[in-house]
Amino acid sequence: MRRAFLVDSDKCIGCRGCAMACKSFNQLEPEISWRYVYPLDAAIYPHEERAFYSLACNHCENPACLDACPVGAYTKRADGVVVHDPKRCIGCKNCIRCCPYGAPRFNEQTRKAEKCSMCYQRLDQGWQPACVDACPVSALTLIDLDSHDTPANAVQYPPGFPNMPKLNPGTRFIPARQPQQEGE
Amino acid sequence: MADYELPLVIFTALSQTAVGLAVFLTWRRFSHDQRGQRKAWLITGGILALSLLGALFHLSYPFYAYNALINLKHAWLSRELIVAIAFAITIAIAVYTNGNKVSTLAATSTGVLLIIAQGMTYAAPAMAAVANGLPMVFYFLTAWVMGAACIPLLDKTPAVAILRQGILLFMLTLVIPPLIWSSGGAIMRMTYLSWGESLLFWGSILCFILAFILSCWRNRRVEATAVIALAGIVLSRLTFFGDTISTVINIGHPY
Numbered sequence: 001m002r003r004a005f006l007v008d009s010d011k012c013i014g015c016r017g018c019a020m021a022c023k024s025f026n027q028l029e030p031e032i033s034w035r036y037v038y039p040l041d042a043a044i045y046p047h048e049e050r051a052f053y054s055l056a057c058n059h060c061e062n063p064a065c066l067d068a069c070p071v072g073a074y075t076k077r078a079d080g081v082v083v084h085d086p087k088r089c090i091g092c093k094n095c096i097r098c099c100p101y102g103a104p105r106f107n108e109q110t111r112k113a114e115k116c117s118m119c120y121q122r123l124d125q126g127w128q129p130a131c132v133d134a135c136p137v138s139a140l141t142l143i144d145l146d147s148h149d150t151p152a153n154a155v156q157y158p159p160g161f162p163n164m165p166k167l168n169p170g171t172r173f174i175p176a177r178q179p180q181q182e183g184e
Numbered sequence: 185m186a187d188y189e190l191p192l193v194i195f196t197a198l199s200q201t202a203v204g205l206a207v208f209l210t211w212r213r214f215s216h217d218q219r220g221q222r223k224a225w226l227i228t229g230g231i232l233a234l235s236l237l238g239a240l241f242h243l244s245y246p247f248y249a250y251n252a253l254i255n256l257k258h259a260w261l262s263r264e265l266i267v268a269i270a271f272a273i274t275i276a277i278a279v280y281t282n283g284n285k286v287s288t289l290a291a292t293s294t295g296v297l298l299i300i301a302q303g304m305t306y307a308a309p310a311m312a313a314v315a316n317g318l319p320m321v322f323y324f325l326t327a328w329v330m331g332a333a334c335i336p337l338l339d340k341t342p343a344v345a346i347l348r349q350g351i352l353l354f355m356l357t358l359v360i361p362p363l364i365w366s367s368g369g370a371i372m373r374m375t376y377l378s379w380g381e382s383l384l385f386w387g388s389i390l391c392f393i394l395a396f397i398l399s400c401w402r403n404r405r406v407e408a409t410a411v412i413a414l415a416g417i418v419l420s421r422l423t424f425f426g427d428t429i430s431t432v433i434n435i436g437h438p439y
Binding site: 036038039040041043044052053055064066067068069070071072088090091092093094097098099100101102111112159160161162163164166167 | 242243244245246248249251252253254255258259260261262265305308309310311312430431432434435436437438439
């Protein structure tokens with residue numbers, strides 16, 4: 001099993017409810033977010049603030065954070081979820097410098113890195129992650145990359161998302177349909 | 185505002201200076217120079233100790249720095265630390281043996297390994313423009329320039345030609361990669377612009393030009409040349425850590 005987020009940009013309305021639910025469930029400091037909603041540039045989607053990527057940790061197959069952390073604060077569970085242990089972190093920020101997706105963030109209060117854990121505590125109870133539960137339009141779902149439940153139109157590297165084949169990020173995207181003129 | 189990682193700048197610049205000195209001292213020893221080297225190795229060890237002290241300031245919890253040895257299996261940072269410790273030990277042996285051939289060779293070997301480990305550590309995947317062999321090239325050139333600039337301070341024997349070659353190569357390595365980035369992807373182009381607009385970058389080039397000119401003067405000022413070369417190295421390292429663009433800042437935009 002390899003759990004991953006499926007981001008449906010065609011459904012996402014950019015409400016940032018996922019980011020708020022993440023913040024609320026994980027009781028994050030006001031200035032810290034583990035999930036960000038990125039609006040797409042007009043070169044990718046022609047209408048401003050109309051298409052988005054909701055991104056947190058991509059729980060890569062070969063995580064840069066895990067390879068960068070000298071104290072072994074990052075571990076990978078059998079279900080593919082990459083978990084950070086704050087007790088081990090010494091605040092060297094090497095994971096933050098290495099992750100191409102900006103998943104680990106530096107908490108100025110604890111002076112340690114922290115990141116999305118895919119709410120593994122909730123997963124272990126048979127629940128969905130807080131962000132998935134909170135999405136009002138079901139634009140954010142959880143998939144198993146080892147099964148065949150990934151939609152046929154899902155892509156790994158849409159425009160506006162760093163292409164890192166060595167890391168093999170888990171997140172998959174359904175791109176937003178381009179708007180059409182009447183008669184097209 | 186960019187994070188210029190001053191403790192890392194101090195750590196890398198000074199530890200590579202120590203490696204450069206180790207290489208030159210070893211070279212001298214194998215060139216039938218039989219003078220005692222205890223003081224020179226002691227100073228080299230002092231520079232390395234200063235660099236390691238600087239590295240501690242980078243950590244939020246410096247008293248737990250020893251934990252950084254845990255992840256040798258995956259992390260180049262752990263390997264960097266263990267090689268730095270090995271380098272310190274071999275320098276101590278070189279001090280004890282007054283720089284005999286075996287100990288100097290061991291110190292140089294671990295020093296070279298330290299630069300390789302540093303090159304791998306700071307080639308972060310997120311920094312697309314430098315996620316390659318470039319950091320290692322910069323670090324070897326730092327050892328070259330600083331070794332050649334500082335060795336006359338230790339044994340009164342100049343290494344002017346080698347210093348000039350090192351400075352020229354360093355300047356070329358500072359200028360050519362950004363020109364290549366200018367025709368690369370979005371992050372590379374952004375890094376090219378960021379470095380090009382950086383006063384630190386141009387300051388480092390200016391320092392290297394000054395160091396080169398000083399090395400050509402008849403009444404050479406060895407101390408001034410070494411200080412200006414170190415300033416050039418520090419400014420270029422600040423550019424490296426602070427002005428290199430991460431892929432993170434462009435998410436949602438074309439790459």
